[in-house]
Amino acid sequence: MTYFVLTAEFAHETNTFNKNLTGYDDFVDRYGFYGADAIRERGDANTELGGFLETGRKYGWEMLHVLSASAQPAGCVTRDAFDRLSGPIVEAERANKARLGGIMLGLHGAMVTEFNEDGEGELLRRLREVVGPDLPIAITLDLHANVTPLMCELANIIVSYKTYPHIDMRERAVQAGEIMQRTMKGEIAPKTLRAHRPMLDEANGGRTDVGPMIERIARAIAYEGQPGVLAVSINAGFGNADIVDVGPTVTVTYDAKAGNIEKHQAFAEGIAEDMWQKRFDVLNNYMPVEEAAAIAKAYTSTTGPIIVADYADNPGGGGYGDSTNLLGAMLAAGITDAAFGPMVDNETALQLHKHKIGDKVTVELGGKTDARFGGAPLTLTGTLKLVSDGAYTGDGPMVGGLRLSYGPSAVIEVDGIDILVVTVPAQMLDLQQFLAFGIDPAKKTVVGLKSMQHFRAAFEPIAGKVIVCDSGALCTTYYDRLPYRNVPRPIYPLDKQMVR
DSSP, X not given: OOOEEEEEEEEOBBOTTOOSOBOHHHHHHHHEEEHHHHHHHHTTSXXXXXXXXXXXXXXXXXXXXXXXXXXXXXXXXXXXXXXXXXXXXXXXHHHTGGGEEEEEEEOOSBOOBSSOSOHHHHHHHHHHHHHOSXXXXXXXXXXXXXXXXXXXXXXXXXXXXXXXXXXXXXXXXXXHHHHHHHXXXXXXXXXXXXXXXXXXXXXXXXXXXXXXXXXXXXXXXXHTTSTTEEEEEEEOOOTTOOSTTOSOEEEEEEEGGGOOHHHHHHXXXXXXXXXXXXXXXXXXXXXXXXXXXXXXHHOOOSSOOEEEEESTTOGGGTOOSOOOHHHHHHHHTTOOSEEEEEEEOHHHHHHHTTXXXXXXXXXXESOOSOTTTTOOOEEXXXXXXXXXXXXXEOOSTTTTTOEEEOSSEEEEEETTEEEEEESSOOOOOSTHHHHTTTOOGGGOSEEEEEOSSTXXXXXXXXXXXXXXXXXXXTTOSOGGGSOOOSSOSSOBTTTTTOOO
């Protein structure tokens, strides 16, 4: 039997402390493709869509892909953007209701709109209004999802990434597709349960390369081999969302026909409790930028550069990307033979585009969005080395083969540091984000970049040493510096001495 499956990708990680609302154009500018265009751009890559299509080919599904849209993490998604992107999905569902076998969605799990804290739950609610409670719906989620009770109620199948840095997007989509196939055939009746603890996020943001998440993921995979267990997802949560249903969760998608709900709930609670008990076990040393710069200044090695990662100004978590504190500390320390990027500053990028390569230029760089988070603009004089439209094609484990863009961009060399100035916020996670702009990070002594964990996938192989710092920008690891109003209290780490 041939099944008709509707698919879509609609993702946003919303930092509710970011004052810039996320509009429709922000989705289009990062990637917003419809139908065949989306398949052409993303269908052969390490994407959820790639996994959906792979499964569909395997089982001979008739498929309709509506759209693929994602904006860079920032502030709340506007009602206009949400309606314009969810609308075509719902309309395609309505038009094909009579023949639908299932719906598969590549989501994030931490979307907050200006009218609803639970963007994914709202999308699922609108879909259920059309097809009712019985049609199987599968969703894939980022490991940093804030999985809500409503999402578990309305989606039969939930499969989250098991890696951070995220390199298993396609693999997880295939896993969800296999469950969907069995569901449409009537072999299983999947449902999803949830365990949660009162925390903003897992102690190490869900790192799966080191630390306790390695064992947790191994336990999850082993449990997926048990009878009646279809998927286990360990979600680290996204603490920069000031919402009620924030924080780490464990979900188990199980076969309701097989029973054992109490056993599955106990398993989920056990892993959730492990996250709670290890909430103080932070692996990273988030040093001040001055300390990081001093270490970088003293660094010598023949095995590769020292990578200095600013966790706090991570555009991949909704940071503005224009914090100047780390760059200022590097310059003050007299660091040379270095690269730094990206510095998100549209005004300066456009200013540099008016000059010729080799010109001496003076700029007011960075710190323009909100200087309270990460520092004020720096007055710098340097040499213009490159101007670009910002286009690059990833070749690393996360975004290999995907065409992406920083928007109008430039490279200016200041006192021995090549600084990449861009327009579109994007965290550093692929070597091409430097190489495409004439900077070879492997040949530098010091590389300062803005990223939390994803940089490790591409940059650790070239690094002699990696250190991380906190510039005090919007994604600071010190949550007590942020004005939370909506999260339930008490909650860790805002209430460090709380007793559960």
